[in-house]
Amino acid sequence: MNNKIKKIIKKKNKSKIICLTAYSKNIAEIIDHNQNGILYENDNEVLHKINLYLNNEAEWKRITSNAYKSIEMNNTIDSTIDKEMSLSFLSD
Numbered sequence: 001m002n003n004k005i006k007k008i009i010k011k012k013n014k015s016k017i018i019c020l021t022a023y024s025k026n027i028a029e030i031i032d033h034n035q036n037g038i039l040y041e042n043d044n045e046v047l048h049k050i051n052l053y054l055n056n057e058a059e060w061k062r063i064t065s066n067a068y069k070s071i072e073m074n075n076t077i078d079s080t081i082d083k084e085m086s087l088s089f090l091s092d
Contacts, residue, residue, distance in 0.1 A: 016064035020049060036067040 019037035021027055031037035038053070040046040053060040073079075 016061075016068050018053060018060050018064050019067060020046070020053075022046075034063065036063065036070045038063065
Protein backbone atom coordinates (compact mmCIF):
# COMPACT_ATOMS: atom_id res chain seq x y z
CA MET A 1 0.00 0.00 0.00
CA ASN A 2 1.36 3.40 -0.89
CA ASN A 3 2.53 5.70 1.93
CA LYS A 4 0.02 8.49 1.17
CA ILE A 5 -2.88 6.07 1.57
CA LYS A 6 -1.39 4.74 4.83
CA LYS A 7 -1.22 8.32 6.18
CA ILE A 8 -4.88 8.91 5.31
CA ILE A 9 -5.93 5.65 6.98
CA LYS A 10 -4.04 6.63 10.15
CA LYS A 11 -6.08 9.86 10.26
CA LYS A 12 -9.37 7.96 10.14
CA ASN A 13 -11.56 8.93 13.10
CA LYS A 14 -8.82 11.29 14.31
CA SER A 15 -8.83 14.16 11.83
CA LYS A 16 -11.42 15.76 9.65
CA ILE A 17 -10.28 15.50 6.04
CA ILE A 18 -11.91 16.87 2.93
CA CYS A 19 -13.47 14.56 0.37
CA LEU A 20 -12.22 15.43 -3.12
CA THR A 21 -13.59 13.07 -5.74
CA ALA A 22 -14.48 12.89 -9.41
CA TYR A 23 -18.06 13.77 -10.28
CA SER A 24 -20.49 10.99 -11.06
CA LYS A 25 -24.26 10.90 -10.74
CA ASN A 26 -24.08 8.37 -7.88
CA ILE A 27 -21.42 10.30 -5.97
CA ALA A 28 -23.38 13.54 -6.42
CA GLU A 29 -26.25 11.92 -4.54
CA ILE A 30 -23.95 11.55 -1.52
CA ILE A 31 -21.65 14.56 -1.80
CA ASP A 32 -23.21 18.02 -1.90
CA HIS A 33 -20.57 19.92 -3.89
CA ASN A 34 -18.89 22.69 -1.89
CA GLN A 35 -21.03 21.83 1.13
CA ASN A 36 -19.76 18.48 2.46
CA GLY A 37 -17.18 17.61 -0.19
CA ILE A 38 -15.60 18.71 -3.44
CA LEU A 39 -16.43 17.25 -6.84
CA TYR A 40 -14.36 17.77 -9.97
CA GLU A 41 -14.82 16.79 -13.60
CA ASN A 42 -11.30 16.74 -15.08
CA ASP A 43 -7.59 16.88 -14.23
CA ASN A 44 -7.32 20.64 -14.72
CA GLU A 45 -10.24 21.24 -12.40
CA VAL A 46 -8.88 18.95 -9.67
CA LEU A 47 -5.54 20.81 -9.69
CA HIS A 48 -7.39 24.11 -9.43
CA LYS A 49 -9.53 22.81 -6.53
CA ILE A 50 -6.50 21.47 -4.66
CA ASN A 51 -4.72 24.83 -4.92
CA LEU A 52 -7.89 26.72 -4.02
CA TYR A 53 -8.46 24.79 -0.79
CA LEU A 54 -4.79 24.64 0.17
CA ASN A 55 -4.86 28.43 0.14
CA ASN A 56 -8.25 28.84 1.84
CA GLU A 57 -8.13 27.16 5.24
CA ALA A 58 -11.43 28.66 6.44
CA GLU A 59 -13.28 27.23 3.45
CA TRP A 60 -11.90 23.68 3.76
CA LYS A 61 -12.58 23.73 7.49
CA ARG A 62 -16.19 24.72 6.76
CA ILE A 63 -16.59 21.87 4.28
CA THR A 64 -14.97 19.27 6.54
CA SER A 65 -17.13 20.42 9.45
CA ASN A 66 -20.27 20.11 7.29
CA ALA A 67 -19.18 16.64 6.16
CA TYR A 68 -18.59 15.52 9.73
CA LYS A 69 -22.02 16.80 10.81
CA SER A 70 -23.64 15.11 7.82
CA ILE A 71 -22.03 11.78 8.68
CA GLU A 72 -23.07 12.07 12.32
CA MET A 73 -26.68 12.93 11.42
CA ASN A 74 -27.06 10.27 8.73
CA ASN A 75 -25.37 7.42 10.56
CA THR A 76 -27.06 7.22 13.91
CA ILE A 77 -28.14 3.84 15.25
CA ASP A 78 -31.78 4.73 14.56
CA SER A 79 -31.15 5.81 10.96
CA THR A 80 -29.08 2.68 10.30
CA ILE A 81 -31.83 0.44 11.67
CA ASP A 82 -34.42 2.30 9.58
CA LYS A 83 -32.33 1.86 6.43
CA GLU A 84 -31.79 -1.84 7.10
CA MET A 85 -35.47 -2.39 7.84
CA SER A 86 -36.53 -0.68 4.62
CA LEU A 87 -34.05 -2.81 2.64
CA SER A 88 -35.30 -6.01 4.24
CA PHE A 89 -38.90 -5.11 3.29
CA LEU A 90 -37.81 -4.45 -0.29
CA SER A 91 -36.24 -7.88 -0.59
CA ASP A 92 -39.39 -9.70 0.61
